[in-house]
Amino acid sequence: MSNAPVLVLQMQRMGDLVLSYPLLARLGGLFPGRPVWVVGEERFFKPLMELSPTATYFDYAGAPVAPGIRFHMVLNLSHRPEAAALAGKAESDELLGPYLDASGALRIRGDYQLYRASLTHNNRLNRFHWADLNALDAVPLGRMQHTVWPKPRSIDPARAGRGARIGLFLGASEPAKHPDAAFWATLTRALLAEGHKPVLLGGEAEMPLGREVASTLGIHPLNLCGRFNVGELARFLAGLDLLITPDTGPMHVAVWSGTPVLNLSLGPVHAWETGPFAPGHHVLRAGLDCVGCWHCTRPPLDCREALGPGKAARVALGILAGRAPAADRAAGCELLRSDRDHLGRYALHSLFGADVARDALSAFWQLFFTELFGSGNEKAATAAFRAVAEASPATAEDLKTACRLLVAGTAGALKTGGRTLKENAGWWRESAPDARPLSGYLQMLVQNADGVPAQAFRALELIMAALV
Numbered sequence: 001m002s003n004a005p006v007l008v009l010q011m012q013r014m015g016d017l018v019l020s021y022p023l024l025a026r027l028g029g030l031f032p033g034r035p036v037w038v039v040g041e042e043r044f045f046k047p048l049m050e051l052s053p054t055a056t057y058f059d060y061a062g063a064p065v066a067p068g069i070r071f072h073m074v075l076n077l078s079h080r081p082e083a084a085a086l087a088g089k090a091e092s093d094e095l096l097g098p099y100l101d102a103s104g105a106l107r108i109r110g111d112y113q114l115y116r117a118s119l120t121h122n123n124r125l126n127r128f129h130w131a132d133l134n135a136l137d138a139v140p141l142g143r144m145q146h147t148v149w150p151k152p153r154s155i156d157p158a159r160a161g162r163g164a165r166i167g168l169f170l171g172a173s174e175p176a177k178h179p180d181a182a183f184w185a186t187l188t189r190a191l192l193a194e195g196h197k198p199v200l201l202g203g204e205a206e207m208p209l210g211r212e213v214a215s216t217l218g219i220h221p222l223n224l225c226g227r228f229n230v231g232e233l234a235r236f237l238a239g240l241d242l243l244i245t246p247d248t249g250p251m252h253v254a255v256w257s258g259t260p261v262l263n264l265s266l267g268p269v270h271a272w273e274t275g276p277f278a279p280g281h282h283v284l285r286a287g288l289d290c291v292g293c294w295h296c297t298r299p300p301l302d303c304r305e306a307l308g309p310g311k312a313a314r315v316a317l318g319i320l321a322g323r324a325p326a327a328d329r330a331a332g333c334e335l336l337r338s339d340r341d342h343l344g345r346y347a348l349h350s351l352f353g354a355d356v357a358r359d360a361l362s363a364f365w366q367l368f369f370t371e372l373f374g375s376g377n378e379k380a381a382t383a384a385f386r387a388v389a390e391a392s393p394a395t396a397e398d399l400k401t402a403c404r405l406l407v408a409g410t411a412g413a414l415k416t417g418g419r420t421l422k423e424n425a426g427w428w429r430e431s432a433p434d435a436r437p438l439s440g441y442l443q444m445l446v447q448n449a450d451g452v453p454a455q456a457f458r459a460l461e462l463i464m465a466a467l468v
Contacts, residue, residue, distance in 0.1 A: 004072040004093070005035040009086060011060055011078040013173070014044050014230065014249030016130075018256055019277060020077055023134040024053040026147055030139055034072060039063045039086065047231035051256055065090045077134050096137045108448050110137035111373040118437075118444040121294045122428065123270055125358075125437050127366040129346035131277040141375040145344030149278040152260040155241045160320050162195035167237060167254075169245035170213065170225065171206035176267035176296055176304075178246040181209055183309045185216040187244070190313035192219075196320070199224050201233070201250070244316055247274055255281060262316055266303045268293050272362070276338050277346060283336040284315050287353040291334075306332045357392035361399065364388050364466075365437045372455075372462055381466040395434070400467050402432035406439055407460050414456055418446040438463060 006027055010020045017040055027036050035056060038045065042059040049057065058064055065086050076087040076097030088100035096110040098117075108114045116133045119126050128136075135144070155164060168188065172178040179187075184200070191198045200210045202225035210225030228236055233250060237243060238257040245251045245261065247269040254261050255276045265271045265285040270292035275283050285291050286306035290298060311333050334353030341347040350359070364384040371381050389396035409430075413420045421427055421443045431439035438459065445456055 003034055004070050005037045006031060007064075007071045007074045007090060007092070008036065008038045008055075009074070009076040009078050009083045009097070010038055010040045011080050011083045014048075015247075015252045015274070016077070016249075017044050017048065018051075018249065018252035019131045019274070020134055021051070021053055021256055022131045022147060022149075022277065023075070023077075023138070024055050026135050026139045026143065028054055029146065030143060031072070037064060037071075039083075044230070047229065048234060048253065051234060051253070060086075067091075073138060075134075075138055108444075112136040114444055114448060115369060115373075115441055118428075118440040119273075122436050122440040123273060123294055124290075124292050124433070125362045125365050126270065126292075127272050127362045128369075129275070129277055130273050132345050136373075136375075141343055141370075143344075145340070145342070147344060149340075150256055150258045152255075152278070152280040153241075153258045155260065155320055155322075159241055160322065164196045164241040164320050165239065166191055166196055166198040166316070167201045167240045167243045167245075168198055169206075169243060169248055169250050170200055170202045170209045172246040172248050172267070174267065176301060177269055178248075179264065179266070179304065179307075179309070181212040181216060183304075183312075184209075184213045186309035187313050187316075188213065188217055188222070190309065191316065194317060198222065201225060201228075201236075203233075242316065242320060244312065247271075251276060260319065262312070262319060264307060264312060265291070266307055267301065268295050270294075271336065272346070272348060275336075275346075275348065279339045281338045282315070282319055283338065283348060284312060285334055285336070287332050287334045287355070289355065289358065357388070357395045360384075360388040360391040361395060361434060364399075368462065368466060369437075369441070372459055381462065382468060385466050385468070398432065399434045402435035403438065403463050403467055406431050406435050407464060410439075410442055410456070410460060414446070414452050418452045418456075421446040 010017055024036055038055045038057050039060055040057060045057045063086055071090055071092040073094045074087055074090045074092040076083050076099060084098045084100050084106055087095060087097060097113045098106060098108050101107050108117055112133050168184060170184055188198050200213055200223045202210055204226050207226040210223045214220045214223035234253050237250060237254040237259050240259050242260050242262060243254045246264050251261055251263060255278050261276045261281040263276050263283045265283050271283045271285060286303035288303055288306060291303055315335055335351045336348040337351055339347045339349055367384040368381040428436060428439040428443045442456055442459060445453055
């Protein structure tokens with residue numbers, strides 16, 4: 001079938017759906033005229049269809065996977081088992097992402113999709129955004145930079161200093177990912193004191209928090225939690241001058257709508273993975289070594305304590321006024337601005353509070369995997385390691401030692417069929433933290449194959465060549 005459709009399986013929540021929009025836009029440019037079909041949950045995709053790039057949506061119950069229907073490509077972006085089952089049943093010229101093979105075993109196809117699977121509890125040094133990982137196996141890296149991103153709207157100068165319409169989205173998928181009522185009340189007071197117009201936003205789950213904040217303030221009309229359905233909320237967000245929000249689905253809707261966003265990144269989230277994905281938005285997070293974790297091991301949430309409402313207010317007022325606040329006025333925090341690198345991938349530029357050594361180490365691993373997967377410049381990882389050494393000689397030496405031990409331990413295991421990597425699920429944790437991006441990927445790579453893939457030996461050769 002010369003015009004066979006591309007099938008995308010995206011059966012996750014609202015935020016994951018919106019983070020697949022860049023992929024849909026890229027597929028439209030890569031395969032002009034070829035239909036793009038998306039299988040998702042109707043309760044999420046239907047209210048947002050007016051925002052979506054061109055695609056035909058199907059609810060999971062009516063998924064168009066049947067004998068005789070052949071697809072040009074199937075991309076499974078979901079980790080749900082029913083999505084893997086669908087991907088395994090679909091007939092296609094190319095299959096990417098998790099799928100069930102003929103024996104019922106779960107497999108993953110695609111270098112970047114497999115890399116993403118290796119990030120579970122192992123993502124601290126990751127620099128690939130979910131929106132890019134959705135696309136990198138299907139869209140050539142050279143075409144990534146051609147994506148047209150929604151630009152954040154300029155704030156009306158008449159409202160920048162007074163009268164700006166500011167949304168405060170209170171909740172998130174987990175309590176640890178959003179500030180508490182006292183934080184929101186203090187931030188709201190600070191914005192009101194400057195003459196701005198903040199409103200409290202959220203769905204049904206946020207209604208108790210909204211009532212608590214409104215009661216603390218004594219200003220109940222500001223509380224709009226539970227007032228809108230998904231479609232109404234999307235339209236309301238599009239009329240704001242600024243949205244202040246934790247990592248949420250509505251944050252991604254606002255970004256796609258062109259609403260300027262200040263993301264309060266706290267709890268077990270990583271801004272490099274799920275931050276506001278279009279250029280020109282801001283992320284405020286604690287300046288702690290543990291930020292970007294998968295699961296907090298430092299209760300009661302050090303990152304929440306570091307990110308106080310006064311700091312958030314100063315940053316928000318600076319954004320509205322078109323300036324960044326001075327570093328000394330938000331001590332203990334890092335402020336970042338979203339952008340794209342020269343290859344079109346997501347990037348965060350630190351405006352203050354950067355951890356230079358960690359940034360250099362994270363950049364090294366990004367370039368290492370880009371080179372390993374055959375889409376980067378040769379010797380780019382070597383140059384990146386030199387940047388680590390310049391930023392922190394001690395970090396560079398620790399990385400060298402950790403990787404040498406990893407290579408020595410892995411080489412023997414691979415020569416005996418990789419049994420240790422297959423049977424010991426926690427093998428990757430035996431490496432030092434700086435080397436775990438590689439140990440996690442190697443374990444996932446071997447577990448995903450029946451034998452020992454040549455890519456594993458290639459990774460070991462590349463890491464030794466890079467650390468010079």
